[in-house]
Amino acid sequence: MKSLEDTLEFMPQFEKRGGMIPAIAQDVRDGRILMIGSVNAQALTTALETRRAAFWSTSRNTLWVKGETSGDFLEIEEILVDCDQDAVVYRVRPAGAGACHTKNAAGQARLSCFYRRVVLPPRAGVQPPSTGAPEGSPGPKAEVEDPKLQPGQDSPGRDRVAALGAVTLEILPGME
Numbered sequence: 100m101k102s103l104e105d106t107l108e109f110m111p112q113f114e115k116r117g118g119m120i121p122a123i124a125q126d127v128r129d130g131r132i133l134m135i136g137s138v139n140a141q142a143l144t145t146a147l148e149t150r151r152a153a154f155w156s157t158s159r160n161t162l163w164v165k166g167e168t169s170g171d172f173l174e175i176e177e178i179l180v181d182c183d184q185d186a187v188v189y190r191v192r193p194a195g196a197g198a199c200h201t202k203n204a205a206g207q208a209r210l211s212c213f214y215r216r217v218v219l220p221p222r223a224g225v226q227p228p229s230t231g232a233p234e235g236s237p238g239p240k241a242e243v244e245d246p247k248l249q250p251g252q253d254s255p256g257r258d259r260v261a262a263l264g265a266v267t268l269e270i271l272p273g274m275e
């Protein structure tokens with residue numbers, strides 16, 4: 100028998116993940132990630148039959164066809180499955196304004212659930228670019244040892260995780 104990675108049989112590994120696997124909806128027009136959800140066998144079967152992105156709502160414990168109440172269906176053009184068949188990608192064409200239940204300033208459904216990005220803090224252990232060095236000259240070595248780290252201590256440590264509270268978000272251009 101061929102391995103999951105080699106076979107041309109569709110064998111989604113629901114049991115491996117407790118009955119559900121992640122399903123990502125991606126816009127076929129530009130590759131934008133629209134939303135992520137979970138599918139069980141029933142939701143995936145529904146998606147195959149209706150050619151519309153369907154998920155299993157873990158909060159309501161029910162089948163959920165995206166757009167069934169709003170009309171903002173995500174029409175499936177193809178479905179990808181990953182190497183070990185425990186995740187799928189719905190490649191979709193949005194039938195309505197967007198995929199998200201939130202609305203933009205114009206009152207339309209946002210195209211994607213991923214309308215905010217994390218403002219990345221400075222990279223730990225990297226010194227800011229030196230000023231005054233001649234253009235093109237090699238700067239100081241970028242990666243420096245963190246003096247606070249003891250041997251065997253992992254980075255990020257507990258204190259770093261706590262710093263997540265100080266991280267902020269910004270709305271992506273066009274998603275306001």
Ligand SMILES: [Zn+2]
Nearest residue numbers: 199200201212
């Ligand atoms: Zn959303």
